[in-house]
Amino acid sequence: SSPDECIRRSIEFFQAMQKSHGSLKSVGIASFGPVDPNPGSPTFGFVTTTPKPGWAQTDLAGPIGKALGVPIGFDTDVNGAALGEFRWGAAQGLDTFVYITIGTGIGGGAMVGGKLIHGLMHPEMGHVLMKHDRVEDPFEGACPYHKDCLEGLASGPAIEQRWNERAENLPPDHPAWDLEAKYLAHGIVPQIYILSPQRIIMGGGVMDQVHLFPKVRRHVQEILNGYIQAQAILENIDDFIVPPGLGNRAGVLGAIALAQEATGC
Template identity: 65%
Template sequence: MSSPLFGGIEAGGTKFVCAVGTDPDTLLHETRFPTTTPDETLRRALDFFRAIQRETPLAALGIASFGPIDLHPTSPTYGFITSTPKPGWANTDVVGFFARELGLPIGFDTDVNGAALGEYRWGAAQGLDTFLYLTIGTGIGGGAFVNGRLVHGLLHPEMGHIRLPRDPNRDPFEGICPYHGDCLEGLCSGPALAARWGQNAETLPADHPAWELQAHYLGLALATFICTLSPQRIILGGGVMNAPHLLPLVRTATQQALNGYIHVPAITEQIDAYIVAPGLGNRAGVLGAIALAEQTWKERSSL
């Protein structure tokens, strides 16, 4: 009997990535396209999976979505993207759409929780039971894996919206978050960098003052998460982290923010192995969605 195949959707605010497979070495089909309107984007993803299902049955679909989203199965809006600031996407029933159209079990979680699950299965978090995955890109979000489980709770973690101390004399930029102004996302996301410096992050030279300031804020944020969650490792993904000089700066800034308080070798001596890039690279999200699908299928199969 052949192994079941799973579909995965990394539903990002900028682009959707859809794939079919079982693991990083067995991705049989993959496509990506811009996130436009809900109807156009969801139907484009549906067409991709329908075409595959005509040839090969899928066992389940996993969706790792931008948010905020409703993760509570008993809620009337379970599976919805809820109060997102992305125009046109508030109150979009993502899970219901694919469940009706494909007739498959659906695994659903945040995009960063999905990426965290992918890293746990196949990437930089293998063998750990408590770690943190952060994406620094169009938005900023965090997925927490604590004692072997993804964290949900009241809603789900929104780590991109923690408040940071900002010195207006050093940094007069007031941030771009429509809710909080100078929260972590409002200061450090890709759009925030573009708004502050007048050019996109990928065009900023390595010696630009943007990077020291970026690292300073990210170091403050990571110090907060370390003190709060005590993760065994922190994984930093997202487009902004593609700048090769940024990760070493963030490691140093995190040590400076902690100021010796968390005195363990992982931070004081082995920081290069503690704050790391994703082991799965830019495929962490879609592979995490496939892991969500597999997890859901196994749960259904055991009932």
């Protein structure tokens, strides 16, 4: 749907909820990015340079907040999912972890020391450039900005364009999956080096292929080659790289957590 239609239908949904359940205190929006999550910025609440057609420079938070008359908690979908997992899912009891989603795009959110990472903007883990062996994989990449970044090589659309078949239709023994796991592992390892997470949570539609998890774990161990002497990686990697505890509800519940934070809850 178009941005205008999406915003209109969202407002109508919440207005209907107000009629049936009473007034809202706040609303949380966990959006695909890139976005501007800085409350002090004139473009706070905007989707910015997204490759999704028609959505670049769209103000999401402004119209919804104005129509409903409530504060808006706003962040990326992956930061929202990370917050949901921190509150109620696979990151409970942790203070430093990474959440990565692999679907129509690839994005990552992270919490360090109990706080979601923000700074210049927010993490863009899906657009790190990759080690790309063009003999092994001649596919040029699907990202309109970088071609063969992680998203360009390992997102759902990249899989479909490379193999001329949707990911969910490829059998578990298809060579696509080992290549996919290798790219995802190369995307994860820098996060291990830089952020030193206690856990990495991998969600999104592509990761519904549960046979991917052992392949990703194996490639991560091979790439690290014993350099990180941590029991979590050497002996307990099944508990280090995991699916979301909240399943496909992580993003929605994360938006609820963002709404709660907007009112100090």
